[in-house]
Amino acid sequence: MVIVGAGIVGAAVAFEVARAGAEVVLLDKSVPACGVTADSFAWIGGPRGADVLHHKITPGFLPLADRVYATGLS
Known part of the structure; x- marks a missing residue:
């Protein structure tokens, strides 16, 4: 599976997919968490x-x- 975007969502999806046993390629134009995730003032919490x-x-x-x-x- 190819995942584009290594922010919090892309990294989390890549982690879960890899943990489930699939091969994952995670792509980003820069270093992880430096795009929208870095600029966000949001809180990501539990369900x-x-x-x-x-x-x-x-x-x-x-x-x-x-x-x-x-x-x-x-």
Whole structure:
């Protein structure tokens, strides 16, 4: 299988496909995680609220993110 893009999604798919036993080629125009993944301000967490750390961090993080966005620097 050929996967184009070595960001978080492409790398995760490549890992799971390889773990399932398939041969994988992962391609990217640069080094891994330097495109959209590097510039993202997103949080990738566990399914259905299983990510306990996320629930502990988020309440304090959201006001901080609002302040960052308000500066126009994001």
